[in-house]
Amino acid sequence: MHVNNETGVIQDIAAVGAICRERNVLFHVDAAQSAGRLPINVVEMNIDLLSCTAHKIYGPKGIGALFVRRNPLLGLEPLIVGGGHELGLRAGTLATHQIVGFGAAMELAFNERTTDATRIGRLRERLWQGLQVIPTIELNGHASLHVSTILNVAFHGVEGESLLCSLDELILSAGAACSTGSDEASYVLRALGRSDQQAQSSLRFSLGRFTTDHDIDIAIAAVTREVSRLRSLAADVP
């Protein structure tokens, strides 16, 4: 995973790729969070396979792409058989409109990459600085090796679902959006050393191309107010 989808931390893919190449191990990179946002050079990073998705860059939902290194051949076996489409790797008529939409979204993302990263990075920093008026919070992730679009924060002493429910003016997540419906603590945050309770008291803020300063101010005010309310509601319970 090039960029962790819960914490936004950027992994050193080039270093991993070098180790894999040295030991003759195939290297697949999940670039769902990084494609169109970070520079990726599949040759220099020794990447054999790379997958990405359109909806993370404002493209259509339901379309993704898999880069497959051409030489030497990897010998992939198709999961869907019955036709010779996509070089025999996936049978079925191509969804041309999805492919075109994905291509256009990627082109836009690539062209706007620097501008977006600078502007969204400033908003993320504004959010993080603003939230720090709240006592006993912690960043889940890395202080500098992160993308601009994700901020994950642990609000100690607050029950996660109650915090989410209180923040109805915001749309945010307690973990990975693809894991919602489960009230289990995030395995990513637990792997970082957070307890179940701390992991469940964490919120992931996702920022994007259309996030504004006003959105950030609303988020800071709402989170500050509700964390204080919920902590006071549980002040004397062990």
Added chain:
Amino acid sequence: MNEVVSQFEYASGAISRFSNPNHAGSLNSQTDTASAQAGSRDRGASVRFWVQMHNGRIVKMRFQAYGCPHFIAAAQMLCEWAVGRSALELLQWHWQLVQGDLEIPAAKRGKLLLLEDAVRAVAAEIDALC
């Protein structure tokens, strides 16, 4: 912000009590006041009740709670129900009394047993006042 979360649906009775729990708080320790607690944060839910008695009836009941919105709403609803009742009547409280208004999902009903534990504990404390 661009990710949508909807883990549970909340009934209006649950949301209103969770958002405006007017029985939230505590009472100063006095000769006519009892308090008891059940659960723990480590287990995901904890609650403490304070009750003030007068002529054998509950005249004030307050709670503090750590837990999900349904748990907090149930604690609030329990307090609404209890005011004006005796300790003996308080012991009759059971979680099904809040189910109709709060529409608590089956997966969460186990936590409501903590409220029953706390009610029993506080009823015992009321008896100790006499």
